[in-house]
Amino acid sequence: MGDADKLKITIDREGCIGDGACCNDAPETFEMDDDDIAVLKDPVGDDRDTVLEAAQNCPTDAIKVEDTATGEVLYPEG
Ligand code: SF4
Incomplete structure (x- = not known):
């Protein structure tokens, strides 16, 4: 189990x-x-950096990652 337990991960099916x-x-x-x-x-299957790397590598930015503690959107940026 990774340390991504503070992340909210959303995938845009469209x-x-x-x-x-x-x-x-x-x-x-x-x-x-x-x-x-x-x-x-498994939302906590990998570590935080691994999840963020996967989001960054998604060709369509379909993966959104938020920090549940702060509500900050970690990816996509801006
Ligand atoms: S990386 Fe590929 S399979 Fe994963 S969410 Fe993005 S488009 Fe879909």
């Missing part, structure tokens, strides 16, 4: 193009569903 990149970057956090759309497998 934005996901199903390339599976997030599942490669953070395989304990994301998985593909039967429609080839990414879903949360």
Whole structure:
């Protein structure tokens, strides 16, 4: 289990193009569903940096990551 327990991770199903990149970057956090759309497998499966890296590498910025303690949107920025 990672240390991503303070993160709220949201996946935009409309934005996901199903390339599976997030599942490669953070395989304990994301998985593909039967429609080839990414879903949360375990929100605390990987560490925080790994989740953020996966969000940054998503080609469509379909993954939103918020800090539940501060409410800050960590990704996408700005
Ligand atoms: S990286 Fe983004 S587009 Fe690719 S499967 Fe994950 S959520 Fe979907």
